[in-house]
Amino acid sequence: MSKFMDKIKETARADKKTIVLAEGEERRTIDAAAQILKEGYANIILLGNESKIKSMADGLDISEATIIDPDTSELTEELGNGLYELRKKKGMLPAQAAEKVKDVLYFGCMLVKTGRADGMVAGAVHATADVMRSSLQTIKTAPDTKVVSAFFLMMVPDCEYGNNGTFVFSDCGLNEYPDSEKLAEIAISSSKSYKSLVGGEPKVAMLSYSTYGSAKSEQVDLVKNAADKAKELAPDLKLDGELQLDAAIVPSVASLKAPDSDVAGQANVLIFPNLDAGNIGYKLVQRLAKAEAYGPMTQGMAKPVNDLSRGCSAEDIAGVVAITCVQAQNQD
Incomplete structure (x- = not known):
């Protein structure tokens, strides 16, 4: 790990943010969450089935992570209503919003939109287009930005x-x-x-x-x-x-x-x-050149949502989370 990333983590640790890891049922994500929590530079929300996530953790300490299952959470109805309000002018119906918000990407974005989290990281198993679509439809662009x-x-x-x-x-x-x-x-x-x-x-x-x-x-x-x-x-x-x-x-x-x-x-x-x-x-x-490559990081969003390469490692995810925390700090 580079000195640069050490500096990013130190900055993140100084004003700890809450980051959603939408792909909680992915082993690389769980590995990254354990690493992040051990190093103490972000609070983590994992999305997915709690029993499955804990089973997959296989001895890793993710006890400090908040695990939320969009299929069963008491927040799902509220976030679904919020999604409907955001998208009704585009033709979305309440029943469609109630179903769509159970998608971990939309659920995660709505956690960020409503201030329950400061940013989201996904893309280890989802295509870039899916990650960006969910964020642009919910969180939207920053006021002074024309291009994400x-x-x-x-x-x-x-x-x-x-x-x-x-x-x-x-x-x-x-x-x-x-x-x-x-x-x-x-x-x-x-x-x-x-x-x-x-x-x-x-x-x-x-x-x-x-x-x-x-x-x-x-x-x-x-x-x-x-x-x-x-x-x-x-x-x-x-x-x-x-x-x-x-x-x-x-x-x-x-x-x-x-x-x-x-x-x-x-x-x-x-x-x-x-x-x-x-x-x-x-x-x-x-x-x-054996360079460390962190991204693709998004710029121009109202709140940070960052995509991952589907070939990413757990260490890559942990690094992107650290950068997402610093982006959130700067937007504050």
């Missing part, structure tokens, strides 16, 4: 680039082909995520296969226009583009390709032009 996006916190060992190998990569999980306005919003949101979680000044690179017009195409123009838009919206933000990856993070390359840039060679927030590039990029760094 997903980022990864990347910690690359023995790396001289970024912030000692720490980066934010975005968007690597949600927006498939963002236009220039959405890409600009993603960049600004990602800079805020960097500042709140990593600390220090974000330096944002809008990535492309071109640097300063070295190639010509509609896609290059899209990235350049996004950079211009982001500078208009956040003039004090250090942001530049379009930049190739090597120009963005390697000082010697930056001195040749973008010598006058205050970002090139120093970037710690990398904005990918589309989901293909972002997803491939983070997985390359994770697997080949």
Whole structure:
């Protein structure tokens, strides 16, 4: 575990939040819950059948976790009524809401929506689309946000680039082909995520296969226009583009390709032009550079709900919970 994650956990521990782990009947989730409770940086709510969860725990100490079964809980009717009120204008009927809220994702989101929890983590066994649908239909976006996006916190060992190998990569999980306005919003949101979680000044690179017009195409123009838009919206933000990856993070390359840039060679927030590039990029760094990759973390939600890779480990889940706690603290 990196020193960075140790710092995140220490911050989480200082103002302990309550996080819902919606997939309580999943062994990795139970393992993570035991680890989190032992380290004492979050209160945990596990969703699922209590007998099954305790049986699966198999000697792990989850005695301090709150276990709630949406099928039998006394909260289910109240949360179902709340879901109906949120969705009735979209055509949801009371009976539909009463059934839908028994889904652990919707039940968990409604716990967050009603203030019974500060955030939710899921995705070990659910698709990203399902996790995001439930959260967008209940918790919704933050008041000042137009685009919900997903980022990864990347910690690359023995790396001289970024912030000692720490980066934010975005968007690597949600927006498939963002236009220039959405890409600009993603960049600004990602800079805020960097500042709140990593600390220090974000330096944002809008990535492309071109640097300063070295190639010509509609896609290059899209990235350049996004950079211009982001500078208009956040003039004090250090942001530049379009930049190739090597120009963005390697000082010697930056001195040749973008010598006058205050970002090139120093970037710690990398904005990918589309989901293909972002997803491939983070997985390359994770697997080949043996980086720690935490995410996809969501940004732009009114309260934090974070998705997991279905290939995640218990340690990954525990790390995402710690980050979710710090996100909740920052939103307070």
